[in-house]
Amino acid sequence: MVLLKYDILNIIFLSIGIIISSIFFYTLIISILEKEYRAVKVSFLLSITTISIFLTIHLYNFKHKPIVLIILLSIIILLVLILFLPIQFKLSPKSISSPQQKHDERDIIFSRNELIPETERFKNYYKNNPEKELIDNKFRSKPGLLSPKSSFYEPFSYAAAHANLQLIEVLKPHINGEIAEKKQTVDASKITNYIKNWGKLLGTHSIGITQLKEHHLYSHKGRGNTYGKAITNSHHYAIALTIEMNNEMVKTAPQGTIIMESTQQYLSSGTIALQIAGFIRNLGYSAQAHIDGSYELICPLVAKDAGLGEIGRMGLLMTPKLGPRVRIAVVTTDIPLELSKTPDYSSIIDFCRICKKCADACPSRSIPFNDREKTNNTLRWKINSESCFTYWCTIGTDCGRCMSVCPYSHPNNFLHNFIRFGIANSYIFRRFALIMDDLFYGRKPKSWKLPKWIS
Ligand code: SF4
Ligand code: SF4
Numbered sequence: 001m002v003l004l005k006y007d008i009l010n011i012i013f014l015s016i017g018i019i020i021s022s023i024f025f026y027t028l029i030i031s032i033l034e035k036e037y038r039a040v041k042v043s044f045l046l047s048i049t050t051i052s053i054f055l056t057i058h059l060y061n062f063k064h065k066p067i068v069l070i071i072l073l074s075i076i077i078l079l080v081l082i083l084f085l086p087i088q089f090k091l092s093p094k095s096i097s098s099p100q101q102k103h104d105e106r107d108i109i110f111s112r113n114e115l116i117p118e119t120e121r122f123k124n125y126y127k128n129n130p131e132k133e134l135i136d137n138k139f140r141s142k143p144g145l146l147s148p149k150s151s152f153y154e155p156f157s158y159a160a161a162h163a164n165l166q167l168i169e170v171l172k173p174h175i176n177g178e179i180a181e182k183k184q185t186v187d188a189s190k191i192t193n194y195i196k197n198w199g200k201l202l203g204t205h206s207i208g209i210t211q212l213k214e215h216h217l218y219s220h221k222g223r224g225n226t227y228g229k230a231i232t233n234s235h236h237y238a239i240a241l242t243i244e245m246n247n248e249m250v251k252t253a254p255q256g257t258i259i260m261e262s263t264q265q266y267l268s269s270g271t272i273a274l275q276i277a278g279f280i281r282n283l284g285y286s287a288q289a290h291i292d293g294s295y296e297l298i299c300p301l302v303a304k305d306a307g308l309g310e311i312g313r314m315g316l317l318m319t320p321k322l323g324p325r326v327r328i329a330v331v332t333t334d335i336p337l338e339l340s341k342t343p344d345y346s347s348i349i350d351f352c353r354i355c356k357k358c359a360d361a362c363p364s365r366s367i368p369f370n371d372r373e374k375t376n377n378t379l380r381w382k383i384n385s386e387s388c389f390t391y392w393c394t395i396g397t398d399c400g401r402c403m404s405v406c407p408y409s410h411p412n413n414f415l416h417n418f419i420r421f422g423i424a425n426s427y428i429f430r431r432f433a434l435i436m437d438d439l440f441y442g443r444k445p446k447s448w449k450l451p452k453w454i455s
Pocket of ligand 2: 314361362363364365366367383387388389391392398399400401402403
């Protein structure tokens with residue numbers, strides 16, 4: 001009888017070893033498919049080591065073996081419980097609250113970059129903001145975005161990015177348009193469902209709806225023909241949509257392929273926003289698309305309030321399944337819509353507090369290492385957009401290293417979603433997941449080589 005119990009114990013022990021080893025083997029297969037070669041090596045070693053240890057103990061008979069097996073099995077069960085029980089010791093306060101003062105689009109770095117020296121607009125801006133002139137001279141002294149003189153110049157990807165930007169220019173005059181005279185009677189729930197499903201068909205990763213709030217809007221236009229115009233958007237709703245950026249292209253950051261990919265997804269998200277806005281106008285309601293370079297609002301803030309994610313350490317929207325590896329566009333409208341739920345994503349904030357991988361990898365040291373600070377009635381991490389943009393103007397691309405190393409940016413598949421579930425579920429798992437991410441992918445993962453068809 002005692003012998004039988006011992007045999008069962010021995011078999012259970014080996015079975016657990018096989019399960020753990022298989023998990024590492026599964027990780028190995030996924031890592032091969034994802035071309036994550038460091039993770040392939042680590043999973044291989046862990047898989048072989050685990051099965052060897054468990055098999056050796058299983059086969060080797062020694063004194064007090066049943067007791068040792070019971071102790072080892074208890075430790076394993078305890079570890080699993082500690083990792084997977086929904087323990088939340090200290091969750092960060094839920095996100096930022098509402099900014100009190102609106103941002104002026106003229107102050108953002110992209111608007112300042114569009115100022116042409118010697119023009120009235122240029123002189124007026126720096127007359128009113130003399131403290132910014134010296135700082136901005138730094139990026140003006142660099143070759144500039146997509147310049148052939150920039151350090152990551154590569155003719156094909158730069159030409160492709162240019163083509164995307166040229167097409168975005170074609171879209172811009174269509175962000176607004178004529179509204180059909182006949183107003184259709186619509187049901188808020190039905191039309192919301194329609195837009196969400198159509199959006200999915202068109203290629204969006206996620207769509208959410210929020211009330212359009214004052215703090216979403218810039219105070220004044222900072223780009224294009226309407227420079228300096230006060231923004232008076234009175235729409236009631238904002239539809240935020242995200243588009244996935246290709247993982248392999250993002251992994252090559254900060255080389256030319258990253259700007260090729262980001263402009264591609266600005267184009268795709270902008271096209272879909274235009275389609276949705278046009279669709280709504282055809283139903284007899286007002287709608288305006290907010291696309292790259294033609295914004296009246298701050299997209300990440302809208303997307304956050306539409307339940308699509310949280311604002312992370314690098315200042316971008318962190319979606320629960322793709323992290324920052326998305327581009328956003330928005331449609332504001334008056335058509336009746338159903339508001340989206342806003343899940344509690346404070347686990348993302350807690351993970352960002354301990355992770356700091358983007359701050360470590362940032363070549364211009366523009367991402368803060370400290371905790372969130374209160375500015376303009378909001379609790380947030382504020383990146384140094386000037387040093388970041390100066391780096392962009394030096395290398396010629398929009399860098400994206402922060403996005404490419406972020407643990408949330410891993411592909412949207414079972415393995416990574418299971419880890420994301422653990423991260424959202426448990427304070428302890430978050431700490432464990434970070435150690436594992438560093439082990440499998442490196443603390444500062446290397447930039448990938450360009451795909452063969454480009455290099
Ligand atoms: S890299 Fe880490 S700290 Fe940075 S945004 Fe991603 S999860 Fe947050
Ligand atoms: S884009 Fe590059 S330079 Fe800018 S914050 Fe991210 S890593 Fe730093």
